[in-house]
Amino acid sequence: MIRKAADIRLKALPVTANMEHLYYYEGPCRFGKGESLEVGYDRLSNAQIAKAMVDRLHRWAPANVDVLEPVMINRTDNWDNPEEQWERLAKVVPEADVIVAHPRIGTDDLFIEMIERFDKPVLYSPDGICGIAETAAIRNKPGKKHVVYANRSWEQLAARLSAFRAAKVIRSTNFLLATRFGNTTSFSSVDSFNNYDLITARLGVHFRFINAHELLDQMSPAVEGGNHTTPGRVTPDLTEEDMAEVKKLADELMAGADEVEVSREYLENSLIAYVTVRKNLDLKDCNAFSIPCPDVCSTRRMNEQKITFCLTHSLMAEQGIPSTCEFDVCGGLSEQALIAVSGHSPYLGNSYPVRVRDGKVDIRLAAPEELEKLGKDPENLYYIAHSIAHRRMPDPNSNAPYALRHFAQDQGFGAIIRYDWNRDAGTPVTLCRFSPDGSRILIARGVVEGGAAYRTQGCGGPIIVRVPNADDLCDKQCSFGMHLPLVYGDYTKELKTMADILGIEAVMSV
Template sequence: MEYKEGFFCESKDFLINIQNCEQVMREIRFTILLFILIITFIIKQSIGSVKKENKNMIQKLADVKLNVRPIFIGLIHQYRYEGPCRFGQGEELEKDYDIMANMELYKQFKEDVKKHMPEEVNLLEPIYVERDDWFLSREEMFEKMAEGIENVDFYLFSFGIGRGDIYVEFAQRYHKPQAVMPYQCCEAAVNTSAVRNRGFEAYAYRNWEDLTVHMKVLRTRKVLASTRVLLASRFNSSRSYSSSDNFVDLNYVTEKLGVQFRYLNVHELFDQLHMVDPASNPTLPGRKAYNITPEDMIEIEKISDELIAGADEVRMERDMVISSVKAYYLVNKLLDVYGCNAFTIPCPDACSTRRLNEEKITFCLTHSLNNENGIPSACEFDINALLGMTVMESLSHQAAYMGNTNAVMYKDGKMIPLQGFSDEDLKHITDERENLYLTFHSTPNRNMHGYGKEKSSYGLAPFAYSGFGATIRYDFSQDAGKEITLMRFAPDAKRLFVGKGKVVAGSGYDRVNCDEGVFFAVENQEDFFYKQINFGNHMIITFGNYVKELQMLGECLGMEVVTA
């Protein structure tokens, strides 16, 4: 074979001349380059799609469902007879009649359960088992009842005489919350007492309405156990310099309620507010963080403009609103990153860094927007209040409000001033004032009357006199006469305070700072005060009466409930 000077290509039994070879190579290189460009484009599109899918992927507590498994235990008599365990005459004493009657009862049980379960419940497929009048407890029966037990939160049983031992043994074996359905003659008292006095969790109900309420309560317990709190801290991981009444032991709170706590340094948070190279943050040098991006700023400005456009009154500059919305947006990015669904940050601890002043932000708007979007969010690193908001937002399907809660006292016929509140705020009130209370904070929101409803009217005003720190302003006077429920966990996490009142007036809509709140009347101010001082300052306020639900929650959490 003759070799020509230069490069050559060989293909089976002939040679391609060098010119053709170079042309082929150019085409190959072009094809490879085109392929690389296409693959790169596809990857970028995929990443963008994933980012879009992951955006706002916080696992909200509103999505938590209580998984309920109905179980019907039938009884089939094998022989024809009558006596203390069986009544009837004629065909009613036949085995076939038992089979037919059990099927009818099972059908009715399924219909009743489906009809009365609230939307908070994920109703699992019912299970039917039966025994005969040998009263044997066969292993396959328990295996069937326990199918998928790892996904079940609560069991609701229907059965009659001669089957209570199965109910008791089920509790002893599996240690799951369980109950007897309403209107089961005798079985409620017999078997609930039997299970409870063996140290296991069991319930019974007078009627379906009580059961419906209790399902919401048990779902709230599951919500607490599904709560993962992002704590942005500076000096201390369990309290701030304005929240000495915080939980004494967060580890105990985790053990008792299932709440998990995750931590973030406030300076790392502040650094990530800046739209800079995410690896250039002073607190995290060289580590790529989650700083605000140009794409984020587009959304931040959109949210800000919507807030401004929807407000009845705006008493601050647009750029100051944007600064506060930026803080809200970053917090939500970090909630997603840390796998959390609740948030709190200290006030004086963060304020004294001077960085709130430098960044022109407060977290008031963050808390307001979080709560109205189903993310519990509390001021001043108050973890007790945060979990109280978690509870009330779960029970009521309304965004909660929290604030400093003080008795309104008088001297020489005039109200003793509380911060910016004075007798001037009560000049339109003509009713007796002996039992007045005041709760104030600049963190109301637009969904205090219900998620999914039309948002309440509001204004926007600064927290600081210098014009920064956006706050929602809400006039509680429009709610005069409405009933409210107040609650707070005790610092020892062993007791629960529950109060009720009626809105009398609002104040502070036209002011700044924390001077915004609600006056309300309680039944007995003295009783309320001397009970409240065992629980703490910030009370959670929710429209409506939820005293019964909170008493039931206290029972299933093993907490003493103190009412006022």
């Protein structure tokens, strides 16, 4: 099953701690008059406060957060700490991703013990005095790093719940990687992850592999005796149902395009590649994909089968599934981060500052009028291009206008979607990329300036983004890599919070 980012929900467990006084008295930290100091008052008052906190959590929890049944832990002014409570908590805490805690004076130590026992991330409720003391105590505990936040408002707590969910999405990512040679780098993306064990340890991501030849073999109907690369084995080859889906998608894509400059036959070939990849993701319970370009291209099999994987990456991105060319696994996880914080569909491409030569902008394949328009104000422009644009940049739930063109310039195969970025001029964007060792994430923002080369074939069709400081971004980008995935909207704050939760450094270029 493909478990998309949108399917992943965060489970938040509200835990309130209560102090019950066994005698009538007042003093430092016990306030009240008359009946409110009587034995029995605390018991009922504690329940009111607990319920109010849980009600607010339900109101503020983002849509993809489940609030579990609340738990109350209690003590009296005998300073008891019954083991029975921990046994009760041990039954429910494992299901939770994060605890939303509301302590009372005299119960902070119980929460510290809770964190020591269960090591779950904790968000302190802003009701009361918001958990500053407890957070400082826990963060300075020797020997272990616990994830804990005090929150000054429910808005802040809700934003952190979203960031925790985004972190869970990252940790729930299973990549399916199609390889020809080694499994860490390809001949194009030398800047991808360089140590999968480290990425798994640091970010919780898992990697599964499929041989590129076996994948290509599955793009035709099953043959007697099995495929060449897997003789005698039953493999998920192309079925009649797959072809029915291919034809349906081809009808839809051609009918919806403003312009069609690829043959039906070659469009279907590209869609066969898409359904085969998607089927393998489903069979292997993966939710992200990457395949190298030059490594597989040089087998000549893509030329023979008249396919590229560009349309696969486009259609996956539309569905909120990270899918990258050039075996840019790091770029794929960066797409996942953007999907997780925004719910939008990402785009990825070669990213670098627009060159200005002799006072004129230099953009590959751009038309003269495009160069003239962009040349009027060329400062801080960034070029981002691969032929994997899609229809869902502005709205992940509906298709924007597009054209169908082809990647291969000589033979016309390799269906691609071209998108006219000029439609979205002025739209804010967020860009990000994990570092190759997974220890940092680059986070940047910009605004769509426009696009270029809409009418061309091949790899390209750039989006041009104006960033606050192209020199700063490029300098920082040199520690992260070439591709800077992006989504529409400003999600820089959310990404930064997610990075903090993942325990990695956020490098900002905003």
